[in-house]
Amino acid sequence: MDTKRLEKILNDDGIVFLTYGGFLTQSLIVGMTEALEKESEYSDLSMKTSHNIFTIFIELAQNMMNYTKSRQQGDVKFDPKAMIIVGKNSEDKYYIISQNIILASDKNNVEPKLQEIVATDIEGIKKLYKEARRSGKYRHSKGGGIGFYEIAKRSSKIKYDFEALNNNTFNFKFKAIL
Numbered sequence: 001m002d003t004k005r006l007e008k009i010l011n012d013d014g015i016v017f018l019t020y021g022g023f024l025t026q027s028l029i030v031g032m033t034e035a036l037e038k039e040s041e042y043s044d045l046s047m048k049t050s051h052n053i054f055t056i057f058i059e060l061a062q063n064m065m066n067y068t069k070s071r072q073q074g075d076v077k078f079d080p081k082a083m084i085i086v087g088k089n090s091e092d093k094y095y096i097i098s099q100n101i102i103l104a105s106d107k108n109n110v111e112p113k114l115q116e117i118v119a120t121d122i123e124g125i126k127k128l129y130k131e132a133r134r135s136g137k138y139r140h141s142k143g144g145g146i147g148f149y150e151i152a153k154r155s156s157k158i159k160y161d162f163e164a165l166n167n168n169t170f171n172f173k174f175k176a177i178l
Contacts, residue, residue, distance in 0.1 A: 016087040017043075024065045024082050033058065036086060049178065052154040053094055056176050057086055059147040060098040067102045067172070093156070094178040102172045107162050110148075110172070114160050117152045125152045151176050 017039045018032055033054060040050040064082040082100035089095060102110070117125060129149035152158055155176040163171040 016085055018086040019084070021083040024061060024084075026065070029058065029061045029065070032061070032084075049094065052178055053086060053096065056096045056151050056154055056178075057084070059151050060084060060096055060174060060176070063147060064098055064100045067100060067106050089177075095175060097173070097175045099171065099173045101165065101169050102162075104168050104170065107170045107172065111162065113145075113148055114158075117148055118158065118160075120152075122153070125149060129153060154178065 018035055020028070020032060036054060036057060037050075040053065045053075061084060064084065082098065084099075085095075085097040087095055087097075116128070120128065129146065132146045132149060155178055157177045159175045159177075161173045163173065165171055
């Protein structure tokens with residue numbers, strides 16, 4: 001992401017508490033979570049808001065780490081770099097934005113789950129979440145499992161987009177608003 005795009009996000013979306021672009025590792029996620037904890041203490045956020053921000057951040061960061069590992073599929077090798085932003089907009093709502101490159105096969109697994117979540121009210125999401133936890137269907141799997149339900153439960157709105165880069169890769173953009 002270039003600086004002009006970051007400036008646009010700042011202008012459009014308000015205060016940014018954390019922004020990171022590059023390779024993600026577990027230790028980086030832990031360090032960023034610690035930085036968010038300090039920011040939440042400094043900003044005097046409620047425990048519920050802080051917990052929701054941390055949970056969504058960790059879910060998105062884990063997804064990004066899992067889906068953007070450097071891979072070669074046929075003659076397509078894609079970049080494992082990703083971007084994540086945590087901030088507060090002019091309406092005093094917190095948001096978490098993630099962006100990463102994923103394979104078409106991963107998009108095909110994730111997109112139906114996101115379509116279902118966006119079309120479902122909060123009570124329906126809670127029900128789907130409970131059913132998924134009880135069944136164990138998504139345990140330790142990729143493909144839009146229980147993590148997106150967790151994010152949706154804690155968000156007032158989610159938005160997503162898949163921008164085709166070529167036939168095999170997509171730029172996956174996700175935004176959760178609390």
